[in-house]
Amino acid sequence: MTKEHANWSPYDNNGGTCVAIAGADYCVIAADTRMSTGYSILTRDYSKICKLADKSFMASSGFQADVKALQKVLSSRHLIYQHQHNKQMSCPAMAQLLSNTLYYKRFFPYYAFNVLGGLDSEGKGCVFTYDAVGSYERVGYSAQGSGATLITPFLDNQLKSPSPLLLPAKDAVTPLSEAEAVDLVKTCFASATERDIYTGDSVEIIILNANGVRRESEQLRKD
């Protein structure tokens, strides 16, 4: 008595990897720009990062159609917030909104694996990591997507973030400087590109700090 399976799936996985690292007064959000389906490449130049607010950037891997829809919903909600409160949403507030938005579709989820990076109200870097249905926590760094399993152990070794369950609460942000963190991210992607077929082409890096936003791009292996 084998169960009949659907011959069509509403989901597809477009691959890719996203990383974010929180610093004392900066935040680095990065994602590769390859979009694939199956064993084919759809494009080598697709941005997985979206600016949700002045101090909140979201990088998402997974099914890009769902990612796009999620980005649009959050952007519209942010507009409403700005009209009602006359100010931008803080990153922790956006984090909660993202969680609620994902859980809203608990029974037909957004196939999106998100990392939210930005600056909190004190100007410190913050990174939030999510699963597909909205479970989230604030961490010092995170990786999501096809290359996450390759990158996370490396970041664990380099950044050694304390557990959020520890008492007294320890600061999760890394003591690394901004330049060191950006370099670390480039190393992560270079390594992941070697072994993960879905990661490569180029990496888009967003650096957020008190002075504003900076964007960097680095070429990766195209095979």
Added chain:
Amino acid sequence: MFRNQYDTDVTTWSPAGRLFQVEYAMEAVKQGSAAIGLRSKTHAVLACVNKANSELSSHQRKIFKVDDHIGVAIAGLTADGRVLSRYMRSECINYGYTYEAPLPVGRLVVQLADKAQVCTQRSWKRPYGVGLLVAGLDESGAHLYYNCPSGNYFEYQAFAIGSRSQAAKTYLERKFESFPGSSRDDLIKDALFAIRETLQGEKLTSSVCTVAVVGVGEAFNILDQATVQALINEFEISGEEAPATASVAEEGAGDAAADQGGAAAEEEVAPMDI
């Protein structure tokens, strides 16, 4: 004579073919404090007089940002205006979500007008008691519309609504032909002159008025008090009068001279609005 018999609800016609409840709603607009709007080819300016209930309370907000390319100034029942602004914002957000493009102003005012019309044809509703000056930008340039409680809307080069708006309208009628080619700053200056007309002798300061601009390359924004006061000082100090073609400017009270040290601001006595 027959007015009182046929004005009980909005769904009753008078023998002369009028809906008195709708006309009464338009009266409510005339009671609100003045709001004026004017536009050139590339910019639109909204300005309004701030009324506070008492010295202790804050001013009522009469200018609302609807989207980056649209703003609205209201006169009349501010609560109704707030609700309609919320509707307009919602429409802009939904259109932007669906089409990834800004909602054309012309479309928005039609939706607004249709919404107002509904309230003139339901016995369990009442017309909105607010007039809206909608200033916006689209592919063909800057636009200014007036939406009234009746559900009608008109496009204007310049317009004024609210109490003592006739004074501003008279000023605008004199100057409107020069507006299409006006620069952004000249447009704002004209707006301030028009507001001054409605003040009927009261001193024009940035605490009494609010000014907002939208234009090509400039998202809708409300100018801050310091900027507005600086602009007012500019033309008060130079002793500039509201440029007149036929009317003669009279010397106003010397109170302006006391703080500016310059020539006293000339005021023109304009006919009172009804």
